[in-house]
Amino acid sequence: MKRHVGEEEQRSCCALCQKVLMDPVSTSCGHWFCRQCITSYWVQSTPSGPSSCPQCETEHLQPELTSI
Numbered sequence: 001m002k003r004h005v006g007e008e009e010q011r012s013c014c015a016l017c018q019k020v021l022m023d024p025v026s027t028s029c030g031h032w033f034c035r036q037c038i039t040s041y042w043v044q045s046t047p048s049g050p051s052s053c054p055q056c057e058t059e060h061l062q063p064e065l066t067s068i
């Protein structure tokens with residue numbers, strides 16, 4: 001029995017920690033991260049000013065995180 005690896009599984013992997021998403025949130029550019037990862041990434045990389053997506057570098061003046 002072979003399972004098909006689809007988008008569903010790609011999306012469940014965080015680009016920051018390379019692990020399965022924990023408390024997944026999506027940015028307005030459509031990328032998925034763990035809430036913990038993206039929050040601390042933004043705090044560390046951009047203490048002030050626009051926060052950019054670690055994956056596509058889209059700047060978010062007001063980070064919008066959507067929970068699933």
Ligand SMILES: [Zn+2]
Pocket residue numbers: 014015016017018019021022033034037
């Ligand atoms: Zn993560």
Ligand SMILES: [Zn+2]
Pocket residue numbers: 027029030031053054055056057058
């Ligand atoms: Zn992005």
